[in-house]
Amino acid sequence: MSHAMGHVPERERDRAVELVQQAYADGRLGPAELERRLELALTATASGELEPVVADLADEAEDEVVRIAATGGLVKRTGDWHVPRRLRIDSEYGRVRLDLSRAHIPHPRIDIELRLAYGGATIILPAGASANADGVRLGWGRVTSKAPGRRSPGRLHVRITGDLPYGSITIRAARR
Known part of the structure; x- marks a missing residue:
């Protein structure tokens, strides 16, 4: 028997599980639905079987980009604020x-x-979080990171991208 039919790429399965857990965390799915969908995602034997599991979840997750624009001054977010999946x-x-x-x-x-x-x-990370700023395009600017670049299981990972013709970024963990 060929294995081509019964194979789901690990990446796709992980993505489906992440979307389902995310929808549950956002309150868009109840516990029973979470369990049902996780079961389907984990037992799927073909990519097509993953589609219905996440069909109604994927768009919402991908489109959540919060944009903040400013000419000068300080863009500041501190304390207890809701961090979107993607921030620009x-x-x-x-x-x-x-x-x-x-x-x-x-x-x-x-x-x-x-x-x-x-x-x-300046980006201040919670304790234990990791950050990767390899996707930042630099001109004369610089990136200084005091955070681990590799993600740890169960910990927040922040991916930083963008353009810094003359700007600079400092990434560090919170001081206790």
């Missing part, structure tokens, strides 16, 4: 300060896209 910040000259240490983050991974012409950004 455009700032011409301003500074950005994102403190994730006490924020509500319902996602295992978040993407932050920064477009800072001349500004600087």
